[in-house]
Amino acid sequence: MILSIILIFALHQIKNYGVAADIDDVSGQLTLIRVYYNMPGLSAVAFKKGEIIAQGASGY
Numbered sequence: 001m002i003l004s005i006i007l008i009f010a011l012h013q014i015k016n017y018g019v020a021a022d023i024d025d026v027s028g029q030l031t032l033i034r035v036y037y038n039m040p041g042l043s044a045v046a047f048k049k050g051e052i053i054a055q056g057a058s059g060y
Contacts, residue, residue, distance in 0.1 A: 024053060025055070026044060026046075030042045030044060031058040041057070042057070042058050042059060043058070044057075
């Protein structure tokens with residue numbers, strides 16, 4: 001449920017503002033957090049001034 005809300009928000013931001021050319025991939029950091037807290041999956045998107053600056057996902 002939370003993931004779908006995040007995706008809807010992210011798509012809305014992309015539609016309105018576009019995507020930055022240099023998006024950082026934070027999947028590696030999310031994997032460390034996911035394993036440490038024993039979670040099946042984890043995803044994240046970071047925005048700055050209406051543009052996506054980092055995104056990533058980890059899980060199975």
